[in-house]
Amino acid sequence: MLADIGMVGLAVMGSNLVKNMLGKGYTVAVYNREPEMTEHFMEQNKGEKVIATYSYEDLVKNIARPRKIMMMIRAGAPVDMVIEALLPYLEEGDIVIDGGNSHFPDTMRRTALLESKGLRYVGMGVSGGEEGALHGPSLMPGGSPSAWEEVKPVFQSICAKADGSPCCEWVGENGAGHFVKMVHNGIEYGDMQLISECYQLMRDYLRLSADEMSGIFREWNETELKSYLIEITGNILAKKDEDGSPLVEKILDAAGQKGTGKWTGISSLEEGVPLTLICEAVHARCLSAMKEERVGAAKAYARKIPAFEGDKKAFLEDLRRALYCAKIVSYAQGYTLMRAAAKSYGWNLNYGGIALMWRGGCIIRSNFLGKIKEAYEHNPALENLLLDPYFKGTVEACVSSWRKIVSVAVLCGIPVPAMSSALEYFDGYTTEDLPANLLQAQRDYFGAHTYERKDAPRGKFFHTNWTGKGGDTASTTYQV
Numbered sequence: 428m429l430a431d432i433g434m435v436g437l438a439v440m441g442s443n444l445v446k447n448m449l450g451k452g453y454t455v456a457v458y459n460r461e462p463e464m465t466e467h468f469m470e471q472n473k474g475e476k477v478i479a480t481y482s483y484e485d486l487v488k489n490i491a492r493p494r495k496i497m498m499m500i501r502a503g504a505p506v507d508m509v510i511e512a513l514l515p516y517l518e519e520g521d522i523v524i525d526g527g528n529s530h531f532p533d534t535m536r537r538t539a540l541l542e543s544k545g546l547r548y549v550g551m552g553v554s555g556g557e558e559g560a561l562h563g564p565s566l567m568p569g570g571s572p573s574a575w576e577e578v579k580p581v582f583q584s585i586c587a588k589a590d591g592s593p594c595c596e597w598v599g600e601n602g603a604g605h606f607v608k609m610v611h612n613g614i615e616y617g618d619m620q621l622i623s624e625c626y627q628l629m630r631d632y633l634r635l636s637a638d639e640m641s642g643i644f645r646e647w648n649e650t651e652l653k654s655y656l657i658e659i660t661g662n663i664l665a666k667k668d669e670d671g672s673p674l675v676e677k678i679l680d681a682a683g684q685k686g687t688g689k690w691t692g693i694s695s696l697e698e699g700v701p702l703t704l705i706c707e708a709v710h711a712r713c714l715s716a717m718k719e720e721r722v723g724a725a726k727a728y729a730r731k732i733p734a735f736e737g738d739k740k741a742f743l744e745d746l747r748r749a750l751y752c753a754k755i756v757s758y759a760q761g762y763t764l765m766r767a768a769a770k771s772y773g774w775n776l777n778y779g780g781i782a783l784m785w786r787g788g789c790i791i792r793s794n795f796l797g798k799i800k801e802a803y804e805h806n807p808a809l810e811n812l813l814l815d816p817y818f819k820g821t822v823e824a825c826v827s828s829w830r831k832i833v834s835v836a837v838l839c840g841i842p843v844p845a846m847s848s849a850l851e852y853f854d855g856y857t858t859e860d861l862p863a864n865l866l867q868a869q870r871d872y873f874g875a876h877t878y879e880r881k882d883a884p885r886g887k888f889f890h891t892n893w894t895g896k897g898g899d900t901a902s903t904t905y906q907v
Contacts, residue, residue, distance in 0.1 A: 428454060428476075428478070429454070429489060429490060429491040430453075430454045430455055430456035430478050430489050430490045430491065431448075431453045431454050431455065431490075431491060431495070431581065432448065432453060432455055432456075432490065432495040432496070432497060432581055433455070433456040433457070433458065433480075433486050433487075433489070433490045433494065433495065433496040433497065434448075434455055434456070434457050434458070434496075434497050434498075434499065435458050435459075435486070435496065435497070435498045435499070435500060435509055436459060436498055436499040436500040437457060437459040437464045437465060437468050438464075438499065438500075439557050439560070440499045440526070440553065440557070440560045441459075441499030441500075442468055443557055443560035443561040444497075444499060444526070444553075444560045444561075444564075444585070445457060445468075445477065446472070446561055447560060447561055447562070447563070447585045448581065448585055449472065449475045449476060449477060451581075451584045451585055452476075453476070453581060453584075454476040454477070454478065455476070455477050455478070456477075456478040456479075456480055456486055456489040456490050457469075457477060457478070457479060457480065458480045458481070458482075458483065458485075458486040462481055465479050465480075465481065466479070483509075483512045483513050483516060484515075484516050486513075487513065487516040487517060487521075488516075492518065492520070492521070493520040493521050493522060493547075493577060494517065494518075494521040494522065495521075495522045495524065495577060495578055495581070496513065496521070496522070496523050496524065497524040497525075497526055498523070498524065498525050498526065498527065499526045499527060499553075500527055501527065502527045502528050502529045502530065502533075503529075503533075506525055506527065506529060506533070506537070507537070510523060510537060510540075510541070514544070514546075517544075517546055519545040519546070520545070520546070520547065521546050521547070522546070522547045522548070522549060522571070522574045522577055522578060523541060523546065523547070523548050523549070524548075524549040524550075524551055524568075524578065525537070525548075525549070525550050525551065525605075526551050526553045527553075528552075528605075528608065528609075528612070528685065528686075528687055529550060529605050530605070530609075530690055531550070531602030531603075531605040531606040531609060532602060533602075533605075534548075534550030534569070534570065534601060534602040534604070534605045535601040535602040535772075537550070538550065538570050538571060538600075538601040538602070539601070541571070542571055547570070547571035547573060547574040547577075548570045548571050548574070549568050549569070549570040549571065549574050549575075549578060549604070550568075550569055550570050550601075550602060550604045550605040551566055551567060551568040551569070551570075551582075551604050551605075551608075552565075552566070552567035552568075552604050552605055552607060552608020552609075552611065553565075553566055553567075553608070554567075554608065554611055554612075554785075554788065554789035554790055554791075555587065555788040555789050555790065556790065559587065559788045559789065562587075563585065563586055563587035563588065563594070563787065563788050564585075564586060564587060564594075564788045564789070565586065565587055565594045565595070565611075565784050565785055565787060565788035565789035565792070566582050566585075566586045566594065566595035566784070566788075567595075567598050567604045567605075567607045567608050567611070567781075567784055568582065568595065568597060568598060568604045569597070569598040569599050569600065569601065569602065569603035569604025569605065569606075569607070569774075570600070570601060570602075570603075570604060571600075572597070572600060575597045579597075582595045583595050586787075586788060587786075587787030587788025587789075587792075588787060589783060589786030589787040589792075590786075592783055594783065594784045594785070594786060594787040594788045594789070595784060596777065596780045596783070596784055598774075598776065598777075598781070599769070599774035599775060599776055600772075600773070600774060601772070602772070603769075603772070603774045603776065606694075606765070606768055606772075606774075607765065607776070607781055608687075609687050609690050609691050609694070610691055610761045610764060610765055611761075611785060611789060611790075611791060612687035612688060612691065613687065613688050613690075613691030613692070613702070613705040613708075613761060614705065614757055614758060614761045614791055615656075615688075615790050615791050616684075616687075616688040616691075616705055616708040616709055616712070617704045617705045617708045617754075617757035617761075617845060618654075618656050618754065618757065618791055619656060619708070620707070620708035620711050620712075620844070620845040621704075621708075621750055621753050621754060621757070621845050621846060621849075622656060622657065622660055622750070624836075624842075624843045624844075624845060624846050625746055625750055626640060626660070626664075627841060627842075627843075628746060628832070628835075628836060628841060628843070629643065629743075629746075631732050631839075631841055632732060632733075632734075632735050632835070632836075632839055632841060633735050633739055633742065633743075634734060634735065636673075637664045637665070637673035637675060637676065638664070638665065638673075640664045641661050641662075641663075641664035641665040642661075643743060644657055644658075644660045644661035644664065645658075645661040647747055647750075648661060650747065651751055651794070651795065651821075652747065652750065652751060652754075652793075652795070653793060653794045653795075654791070654792065654793030654794070654795065655789075655790060655791070655792045655793065656790065656791065656793075657793075663675055679718065680715055680718065681715050681716050681718045682711075682712040682715045682716065683712070683716075684709070684712050688705065688708065688709040688712070689709055691705055691709075691761075691764070692705060692706040692709055694764060694768065695760075695764050698764060698767040698768060698771060699767070700760070700763050700764045700767045701760065701763075701852060701855075702760045702761070702763075702764055703760065703848040703849070703851065703852045704753065704756055704757045704760055704845050704848050704849045704852065705757065705760065705761070706848075707844040707845050707848040708844075708845050710844065711842075711844050711845065730840050732839050732840060732841060733839060744828070745828035745831050745832055746828075746832055748824075748825035748828035748829065749825070749828050749829040749831075749832040749833070749846060750846070751821065751825060752821070752822050752825050752826060752828075752829040752849070752850075752853075753829070753845065753846045753849035753850070754795065755812060755813065755818050755821065755822060756813070756849035756850075756852055756853055757845075757849065758795075758799060758812055759811050759812035759813050759818075760852065762778060762799075762811075762812060763810075763811060765778070765781070766778075766810075778799075778803040778807070778809075779799070779800045779801075779802075779803035779804045779807070780800075782796045782797070782799040782800040782803065783796070783800050786800070798817055798818070799812065801817070802815035802817065802818065811856070813853070813856065813857075822853070826853075829846075829850055830850065832846065833846060833847045833850050864878075867879075868891075868893075871890060871891060871893070872891075872893045872894075875890055877889060877890045878890075
């Protein structure tokens with residue numbers, strides 16, 4: 428008996444994906460660097476159609492051609508090491524699949540390498556965590572196009588389903604799958620930060636208890652905000668420690684991160700796309716990690732947040748509306764980045780299809796994504812989600828609440844970096860005349876960087892001798 432697919436790596440994600448595949452009737456060959464983990468997995472899954480292997484050569488020999496070998500291992504050098512170890516045993520047409528959180532330039536490089544040897548490569552974003560891997564994750568495959576038809580049956584059978592449609596579709600060539608997963612993770616950073624800012628306003632300004640906040644998030648989960656992250660926030664706030672007090676209040680306020688949010692921010696700078704909300708969410712985690720410094724600074728700049736006076740129910744509705752508006756901006760920025768990258772790398776991304784892939788299984792799954800899918804089905808060339816009729820109507824109806832919440836937070840000294848940066852982006856994007864004319868004049872004054880004129884065609888540049896002492900020579904003009 429030969430396996431339908433192989434798996435390298437039997438940690439939480441790898442082992443759960445294998446169990447998912449076994450449950451769908453596939454035979455899987457497994458390999459782990461530590462043999463005892465393979466033995467433990469086999470002991471746990473007695474009677475299943477799983478083949479234990481203890482070398483890369485053994486693994487390859489136990490898989491039907493064209494071989495499909497998936498890696499669920501730590502991103503970076505370990506992926507290159509496994510590929511190098513597998514290469515001597517692979518044959519033309521075989522497929523290697525990386526399901527880890529690899530940086531998309533690495534996936535582009537690896538795709539080119541394997542294709543040069545007559546092999547195929549798939550870099551696939553996997554989202555959903557431990558439970559998603561077992562019961563149905565969101566899968567975002569990209570790489571060698573000819574590999575899709577070979578891996579499609581397996582991955583579309585194990586992935587999550589949204590309204591009966593698989594949350595797994597081909598994303599695009601080389602690094603497209605991992606790029607889309609990277610943007611997904613960046614949006615995840617933004618969503619989590621926005622929710623946390625709402626929590627802080629409820630806790631520090633409204634003086635609500637954890638149980639009260641839990642109830643509010645559960646109510647919000649019955650509105651347009653219905654999503655996995657809102658759902659688990661309600662559950663987290665209800666969780667009690669052994670002494671009966673809210674567990675969340677005992678957790679140190681120093682956030683960790685794995686780097687995908689940082690990659691998203693760097694990519695936005697490279698593409699010249701404003702990704703302000705997600706970048707602020709990354710910076711907020713960095714600032715939170717400076718716990719000891721913050722404790723000292725809080726003593727040096729002591730301030731007291733005033734207690735709320737007024738209609739709490741009305742304020743909470745404003746807060747819910749503000750959260751929804753900021754969430755729209757987060758996704759608008761993420762999609763703008765994907766559009767820019769698709770142009771740079773020649774990817775033909777299906778934006779509505781990406782929203783569908785995120786509808787189920789992944790961390791940012793929400794009803795909201797159905798509206799994004801509809802927006803791109805209505806207009807595949809949509810430049811920005813803020814220009815879609817549904818989202819435009821929503822923001823226009825809620826923007827006054829958004830401004831009110833940000834204003835209150837600023838006046839009270841409560842940091843809301845993601846929510847406020849989203850509002851600044853919205854105001855900047857919807858302003859016809861920004862002060863960049865003065866900025867360009869300054870650049871031309873001190874560096875002869877030139878400027879365009881309103882009364883001349885776009886692309887024609889001018890230089891002014893501002894002081895009467897300069898010359899006519901201008902600096903080379905270029906755009907990021």
